[in-house]
Amino acid sequence: MMSAVAALLAKELTLELRTRESVPSMVLFSIATYVVFHFGLDRDRVTGDLASGVLWVTLLFSAILGVNRLFVAEYEQGGFDGFLLAPVDRTALLVAKALTLFAFLGIVELVAVPAFALLLLGPPLTQALPQLVLVLALANAGIAVIGTLVAGLAIQTRARDLIVPLIALPLLVPVLLAAARCATPLLSDGGAGALPGNWLAILAIYDLLFALIAYAVFDFLLED
Amino acid sequence: MPDPAPALVLRGAGRRYGERAALRDVTLELEAGRTLVVFGPNGAGKTTLLRMLATLLRPHAGEVRVLGRPLPGDGYAVRGRIGFLGHEALLYRELSGRENLRFHAKLHRVAAGRVDEVLDAVGMTARCGDPVAELSRGMVQRLAIARAVLHEPELLLLDEPLANLDPAAAAQVAPLIGVGGAGPSDRRTRVVTSHDPAGGLQGADVALGLKGGRVALLAAATDVEPAQIAELYR
Numbered sequence: 001m002m003s004a005v006a007a008l009l010a011k012e013l014t015l016e017l018r019t020r021e022s023v024p025s026m027v028l029f030s031i032a033t034y035v036v037f038h039f040g041l042d043r044d045r046v047t048g049d050l051a052s053g054v055l056w057v058t059l060l061f062s063a064i065l066g067v068n069r070l071f072v073a074e075y076e077q078g079g080f081d082g083f084l085l086a087p088v089d090r091t092a093l094l095v096a097k098a099l100t101l102f103a104f105l106g107i108v109e110l111v112a113v114p115a116f117a118l119l120l121l122g123p124p125l126t127q128a129l130p131q132l133v134l135v136l137a138l139a140n141a142g143i144a145v146i147g148t149l150v151a152g153l154a155i156q157t158r159a160r161d162l163i164v165p166l167i168a169l170p171l172l173v174p175v176l177l178a179a180a181r182c183a184t185p186l187l188s189d190g191g192a193g194a195l196p197g198n199w200l201a202i203l204a205i206y207d208l209l210f211a212l213i214a215y216a217v218f219d220f221l222l223e224d
Numbered sequence: 225m226p227d228p229a230p231a232l233v234l235r236g237a238g239r240r241y242g243e244r245a246a247l248r249d250v251t252l253e254l255e256a257g258r259t260l261v262v263f264g265p266n267g268a269g270k271t272t273l274l275r276m277l278a279t280l281l282r283p284h285a286g287e288v289r290v291l292g293r294p295l296p297g298d299g300y301a302v303r304g305r306i307g308f309l310g311h312e313a314l315l316y317r318e319l320s321g322r323e324n325l326r327f328h329a330k331l332h333r334v335a336a337g338r339v340d341e342v343l344d345a346v347g348m349t350a351r352c353g354d355p356v357a358e359l360s361r362g363m364v365q366r367l368a369i370a371r372a373v374l375h376e377p378e379l380l381l382l383d384e385p386l387a388n389l390d391p392a393a394a395a396q397v398a399p400l401i402g403v404g405g406a407g408p409s410d411r412r413t414r415v416v417t418s419h420d421p422a423g424g425l426q427g428a429d430v431a432l433g434l435k436g437g438r439v440a441l442l443a444a445a446t447d448v449e450p451a452q453i454a455e456l457y458r
Binding site: 006011077078079084085088 | 278279280282300303304306308310312313314315316317318319323327328330331332333355371
């Protein structure tokens with residue numbers, strides 16, 4: 001299965017490099033949202049729980065853009081049929097798509113997190129960065145798995161753009177909550193606080209739970 | 225000699241889209257190595273039949289066995305043994321022809337050298353580096369044929385394979401898929417849809433006529449007159 005995952009992942013990244021449909025729009029959306037928060041909150045700098053909330057709401061909404069586009073090439077260009085005709089485990093598509101979304105989110109955050117630090121965040125980010133990267137990775141994993149599952153479900157429907165946020169956002173509330181709670185001490189005045197272990201564990205368990213659910217049901221989403 | 229065991233067995237096979245029956249009560253057997261040509265007007269169920277045999281659609285009624293395995297249960301066991309050419313090329317527009325074929329080669333665990341072989345066979349070596357979006361429909365069809373035969377499948381399911389091809393291109397790809405004037409040159413089993421009575425019957429062993437999703441004609445190709453096929457379209 002790993003060779004199929006590698007082939008699918010390479011194809012996804014090549015397509016994104018050629019079309020630039022997802023990542024640039026996610027990055028631009030993130031920066032635009034910071035500007036909106038800047039004027040909406042009427043503040044030059046945010047810290048603590050407010051900073052954490054602004055960061056995660058922004059990243060979550062930008063992720064929805066990526067989720068919406070995740071299966072479009074498969075649906076519009078026959079990629080589903082091409083994949084389904086191959087003698088490979090269907091889980092390979094789930095894994096490859098989740099890894100693709102995970103990679104897209106990581107790339108977006110390479111720009112969006114420094115932009116947040118520059119445009120809105122009060123305290124410097126340098127000290128908290130290693131811990132924040134851990135929180136980002138765990139949250140991205142959850143978003144990637146849930147996003148792939150929802151995108152696979154919604155792609156067959158006519159109102160795809162509407163259905164993705166309607167289903168994905170409620171499912172992602174626990175990820176948002178745990179990630180925001182984890183990041184709050186990291187973005188507080190007076191230097192980075194300790195990571196709350198319980199919220200980090202909740203985030204990891206939620207990731208694992210949805211990875212198992214996605215593994216169990218993804219096959220059925222590909223049935224005609 | 226071809227394997228005498230039937231490659232395809234359908235008994236009362238049917239398929240619906242919602243309330244509408246696209247295929248009803250289709251019963252036939254096709255021995256391995258034989259060619260079945262399917263005629264019928266638009267909406268007769270030809271594409272549905274091919275997609276069902278390709279494991280892309282689940283049969284809703286009856287029994288369907290492909291290469292000895294029951295569908296949909298054993299679909300996983302026959303997918304890699306089927307070559308499917310439908311109305312869609314199943315190629316990514318932003319990738320080149322070669323990139324698309326290499327991608328499919330990896331999924332089918334086919335050696336990369338085979339990609340160059342099939343590109344040459346369909347006459348697309350010179351343009352194989354161009355994005356599919358920049359190719360003509362005929363060129364895309366040639367690449368789609370290359371994709372369908374890339375893994376040397378035992379069963380070829382071809383939906384109007386020579387559509388969009390000029391006479392020279394059709395003559396070039398015909399030996400590869402065993403249709404048209406060339407006729408089969410290998411032991412593959414084929415199911416080919418066609419709207420051309422004379423051309424379709426050439427090289428075929430069995431002719432199937434569908435009308436309104438039902439079998440209207442099923443006979444040895446040599447026993448079928450073009451006039452009987454023309455009747456399906458009235």
